[in-house]
Amino acid sequence: xxxxxxxxxxxxxxxxxxxxxxxxxxxxxxxxxxxxxxxxxxxxxxxxxxxxxxxxxxxxxxxxxxxxxxxxxxxxxxxxxxxxxxxxxxxxxxxxxxxxxxxxxxxxxxxxxxxxxxxxxxxxxxxxxxxxxxxxxxxxxxxxxxxxxxxxxxxxxxxxxxxxxxxxxxxxxxxxxxxxxxxxxxxxxxxxxxxxxxxxxxxxxxxxxxxxxxxxxxxxxxxxxxxxxxxx
Amino acid sequence: xxxxxxxxxxxxxxxxxxxxxxxxxxxxxxxxxxxxxxxxxxxxxxxxxxxxxxxxxxxxxxxxxxxxxxxxxxxxxxxxxxxxxxxxxxxxxxxxxxxxxxxxxxxxxxxxxxxxxxxxxxxxxxxxxxxxxxxxxxxxxxxxxxxxxxxx
Numbered sequence: 001x002x003x004x005x006x007x008x009x010x011x012x013x014x015x016x017x018x019x020x021x022x023x024x025x026x027x028x029x030x031x032x033x034x035x036x037x038x039x040x041x042x043x044x045x046x047x048x049x050x051x052x053x054x055x056x057x058x059x060x061x062x063x064x065x066x067x068x069x070x071x072x073x074x075x076x077x078x079x080x081x082x083x084x085x086x087x088x089x090x091x092x093x094x095x096x097x098x099x100x101x102x103x104x105x106x107x108x109x110x111x112x113x114x115x116x117x118x119x120x121x122x123x124x125x126x127x128x129x130x131x132x133x134x135x136x137x138x139x140x141x142x143x144x145x146x147x148x149x150x151x152x153x154x155x156x157x158x159x160x161x162x163x164x165x166x167x168x169x170x171x172x173x174x175x176x177x178x179x180x181x182x183x184x185x186x187x188x189x190x191x192x193x194x195x196x197x198x199x200x201x202x203x204x205x206x207x208x209x210x211x212x213x214x215x216x217x218x219x220x221x222x223x224x225x226x227x228x229x230x231x232x
Numbered sequence: 233x234x235x236x237x238x239x240x241x242x243x244x245x246x247x248x249x250x251x252x253x254x255x256x257x258x259x260x261x262x263x264x265x266x267x268x269x270x271x272x273x274x275x276x277x278x279x280x281x282x283x284x285x286x287x288x289x290x291x292x293x294x295x296x297x298x299x300x301x302x303x304x305x306x307x308x309x310x311x312x313x314x315x316x317x318x319x320x321x322x323x324x325x326x327x328x329x330x331x332x333x334x335x336x337x338x339x340x341x342x343x344x345x346x347x348x349x350x351x352x353x354x355x356x357x358x359x360x361x362x363x364x365x366x367x368x369x370x371x372x373x374x375x376x377x378x379x380x381x382x383x384x
Contacts, residue, residue: 053269085264086264087381093269157246157249157250161251175247208240208244221238
């Protein structure tokens with residue numbers, strides 16, 4: 001299991017460079033092209049557990065915004081947010097083999113992130129307020145409803161971003177321009193994409209329709225229907 | 233059938249939010265997460281944290297925080313437990329039941345440092361590793377135990 005290779009157990013005080021796993025890279029899967037991964041999270045988790053680094057990267061890309069946004073809500077500075085992010089992912093690596101319900105990963109990430117944020121804040125407070133009473137009360141996490149909403153939003157966002165990257169390039173361009181803030185005038189969009197102003201509206205509708213039909217997004221929408229038929 | 237759910241404007245608004253949420257994340261924040269994967273195949277039993285004096289202190293708001301009080305941690309594996317006392321500039325530890333061997337203090341990034349575990353299971357690590365780190369204990373009997381991540 002080589003943390004230290006060879007019998008040289010004589011107290012080497014100088015370090016070993018990097019984690020041991022770096023020495024033996026997990027075998028990359030040969031089946032399947034290297035492309036955007038739209039697998040459900042449970043599939044990604046089991047592939048990452050089996051050594052598929054690409055699946056791990058996809059998980060990180062998908063959920064880093066969730067962890068980041070929680071750090072922002074706790075008003076952590078950049079260094080502390082980095083610290084929290086790293087701890088959360090390191091913990092997940094340890095847990096990969098133990099996760100019983102991979103589909104619950106976003107919830108686990110959110111909970112772990114909040115706990116780490118709390119830790120970082122109380123450590124900072126301990127250092128600042130020498131001898132002052134520790135007040136653990138001002139963590140912004142009162143209602144579980146906030147936490148729940150945060151996770152749902154992260155899953156919604158991840159599905160939408162993924163759907164967006166699967167749109168045809170023309171659609172991505174158009175929708176991208178329409179999302180700009182401040183808004184890009186239709187005349188500019190027309191000039192940029194070489195389409196008449198009058199067709200921007202219909203094209204937008206067609207692109208959004210494709211987005212809506214993308215499986216992950218369609219699943220979100222159909223899950224939402226029981227919440228009492230959207231009157232829109 | 234789904235076509236009228238999530239009207240265009242709502243869809244655009246949600247998509248805009250999704251894109252902004254991803255753009256807000258600094259690239260290095262994501263890269264650090266990806267790099268964590270190199271720790272996947274460390275082949276050792278994982279000893280779980282069963283006690284942390286810092287967590288106790290945080291849970292009891294009325295307690296006065298002593299400036300220089302050490303932090304005590306306990307990790308339990310199936311073969312032995314690892315007791316740690318983290319001071320201002322060193323870590324003193326003991327494995328129970330005692331067994332000699334060596335321990336690697338491995339920070340998440342950068343070089344690990346190695347210290348000996350003596351006949352009564354004690355070791356000392358100087359200076360403090362950079363946070364987060366974990367300890368990897370190897371006994372001469374061939375047992376290898378890894379603690380979960382420790383953040384200072």
